[in-house]
Amino acid sequence: MEMLYSAAVILATPQRFSRLSEVSARLACEWPAIHKAIARSESELADLQILFSTKDGNALANNCSLVLFGSLARCEFSDQSDLDWILLVDGNYEDSHLSVVKTVNQKLAASNKIGPASGGIFGSLVLSDCIVDSIGADKTIRELSLRMLLLLESVSIGDDKAARRVIHTVLQTYLTRNKNRTWQCLLEDIIHFGKTMGVDLAGSLPDGSGSGWGLRNAKRRFSRKLIVLTGFLGCQRRHDGFWQGSNDLIDETRLDELGRFFSRPPLEILADELLLRDTSNPVLRKIFSSYDQFLRLLDDPASRNELQNTSCEFASKSIVYRLVQEISQEFQDAIWQACPAVGTLRL
Numbered sequence: 453m454e455m456l457y458s459a460a461v462i463l464a465t466p467q468r469f470s471r472l473s474e475v476s477a478r479l480a481c482e483w484p485a486i487h488k489a490i491a492r493s494e495s496e497l498a499d500l501q502i503l504f505s506t507k508d509g510n511a512l513a514n515n516c517s518l519v520l521f522g523s524l525a526r527c528e529f530s531d532q533s534d535l536d537w538i539l540l541v542d543g544n545y546e547d548s549h550l551s552v553v554k555t556v557n558q559k560l561a562a563s564n565k566i567g568p569a570s571g572g573i574f575g576s577l578v579l580s581d582c583i584v585d586s587i588g589a590d591k592t593i594r595e596l597s598l599r600m601l602l603l604l605e606s607v608s609i610g611d612d613k614a615a616r617r618v619i620h621t622v623l624q625t626y627l628t629r630n631k632n633r634t635w636q637c638l639l640e641d642i643i644h645f646g647k648t649m650g651v652d653l654a655g656s657l658p659d660g661s662g663s664g665w666g667l668r669n670a671k672r673r674f675s676r677k678l679i680v681l682t683g684f685l686g687c688q689r690r691h692d693g694f695w696q697g698s699n700d701l702i703d704e705t706r707l708d709e710l711g712r713f714f715s716r717p718p719l720e721i722l723a724d725e726l727l728l729r730d731t732s733n734p735v736l737r738k739i740f741s742s743y744d745q746f747l748r749l750l751d752d753p754a755s756r757n758e759l760q761n762t763s764c765e766f767a768s769k770s771i772v773y774r775l776v777q778e779i780s781q782e783f784q785d786a787i788w789q790a791c792p793a794v795g796t797l798r799l
Contacts, residue, residue, distance in 0.1 A: 469527075469717070471724040472740075479737050485748035486528075486719065486740070493529040500535075500609050503559055510611055512552045515543040517608045517615035521574070525607040526675060527717045530751045534566040536574040538598070542614040545579060553577050573597060580618045587625045588637055593648050600645040603714050604679040619714075623707050639687040646680035666762030666773050673780035674746040681787065681794065682721040686713050688793060719743070731790045738786035742779040749776065 469490065476483060504518060512518060522536040523529050539553050553576065560567050568574035573594050583602065586595045599622060608615045626638045650672045713721070719740075726736060749755040749772060758772045767773045788795050 469720050469723075471727055472720050474727065475723045475736055475740060479733055479740075481737065481741065483740055483744040485744045485751060488751070489523075489528040489530060489747050492531070493524055493527040496524055496529050497607070497609070499563075503563060504556070504609050506610065511614065512539075512555075512610065513548040514546060515614050516541045516549055516552065517612050518552075518556065518610055519602065519606050519608050519615050521601045521605050523675070525605045525717075526679070527719070528675065528747055530747075532566075532750070532753065532756055534568060535560060536568045538574060538576060538578045540578050540580065540602075540615055540618060542580045542617050545577070549577050580614075580621070583618060584621055584625055587622070587641075588629045596641060596645055597648065600642060600683070604642075604683050605718065619711060620707060623710055627707070627710075635687055639684070642680060642683040642687065645683075646676075649676045649680075664760050665764050666759040666767060666770065666776075667756065669764075669767075670746065670750070670759055670773070670776045670780075673776065674743060674783065678718045678722065678743075681791075682718045682725075683714075684794065685721070685725045685791065686710070688791075689713075726790050729790060735786045735789050738782050739790065742783040742786070745779045746776070746783075 472486075475481075500520075504512065506512065517540050518537060519540045520535060520537045523533040524535060537556065539549060539556065541549055557567065557575065578598060582595055583599045586592070587599070602615070602619060603622060606615070606619075626641075627635075629637070650668075716724075722739070726739070749759070755772045758770055759776070762770045762773050
């Protein structure tokens with residue numbers, strides 16, 4: 453059966469952000485940094501579509517999709533954003549796949565795109581088996597991170613059929629492998645993933661040091677918390693009776709609904725969830741205005757550079773970092789008001 457949802461590139465049309473636009477109109481708020489990031493993401497996605505297009509419109513190689521994560525997938529791209537990507541293969545490895553990885557790296561470098569940091573989980577070939585087979589079993593941080601990012605924060609360039617099949621299989625496996633704990637298994641992995649990134653929805657953050665500590669900490673407080681939050685809210689909808697069918701009935705309709713839910717940009721998911729909860733205007737304003745301030749800071753070269761060079765030891769002396777602390781606390785408090793279950797991490 454062809455899945456009804458898609459991880460493919462869908463440019464940032466008003467329809468794609470209809471619920472966010474509804475919140476903006478309701479509050480008469482523009483949120484310029486959010487809208488600027490969406491527009492830049494749209495432009496960057498269009499550029500990448502051209503860069504990696506094939507003459508026949510088919511995949512770059514058999515059974516694979518070029519999948520991107522991070523700010524571009526969240527529609528929060530800026531001029532200083534890097535491109536975290538993988539070549540996702542749904543099936544057996546072929547020599548042509550390795551050639552595609554090399555080609556992607558070469559084209560990004562030739563186009564002066566900022567690629568992923570070396571030595572990480574990005575910029576490489578990933579087989580679907582490593583993402584699917586570890587569900588419900590012991591897993592490495594790499595496997596867990598790739599699976600959660602694919603569900604919560606991904607977008608494909610060009611032919612997306614392989615990525616859609618893998619996402620469908622991941623969701624199907626979560627909801628069928630352990631029928632007594634279907635949703636709990638997915639929720640536990642989302643929470644575990646959040647902890648691997650230093651995201652604590654109860655509000656605390658681990659100490660740390662090293663290069664880029666201030667910037668990583670800021671992202672933990674906002675963008676990384678956002679994707680874990682939207683995953684949490686997706687699982688919570690199960691208890692609200694949103695997904696069709698009884699709790700022990702897993703069918704294609706439910707899988708399609710869940711797939712469509714997570715295929716939307718995280719800010720759109722959050723806007724939709726807050727409107728469904730009849731969240732008050734003051735709380736809505738605090739949530740999205742604080743996020744807009746965060747994106748404005750990351751888009752400003754001087755502020756971003758200060759965060760990049762701020763260590764844990766000297767964080768209290770950074771004006772920008774103290775501002776991040778202030779607006780992230782406002783974001784956190786407002787999220788708690790709108791979604792009290794987040795504070796306890798219980799469904």
